[in-house]
């Protein structure tokens with residue numbers, strides 16, 4: 001795994017932690033003020049708000065990172081296919097190239113159109 005991949009994985013787990021923390025704060029929004037000060041509507045509302053904000057931010061980051069990782073993977077696969085296709089192209093066209101200058105020549109040509117050297 002590349003260093004960059006590890007970095008993305010760390011960001012992803014950071015986002016998951018943020019989501020969990022947000023969820024926990026949301027769950028504790030009612031009981032926590034009760035334990036500390038007795039029932040408090042403002043504190044509960046603030047904790048609800050913080051919990052929802054943390055959760056949705058974590059979810060947003062998680063989705064974004066997932067999207068970036070998928071896109072990078074798709075680009076890598078595309079590059080691999082391109083390289084493979086290039087190799088096939090080179091292997092096929094090498095039969096039709098002038099041995100002297102590399103210009104593509106007609107199948108039935110006896111001389112290269114570019115350098116006039118004999119082709120097979």
Ligand SMILES: [Zn+2]
Pocket residue numbers: 098099100101102103112113114115116117
């Ligand atoms: Zn030639």
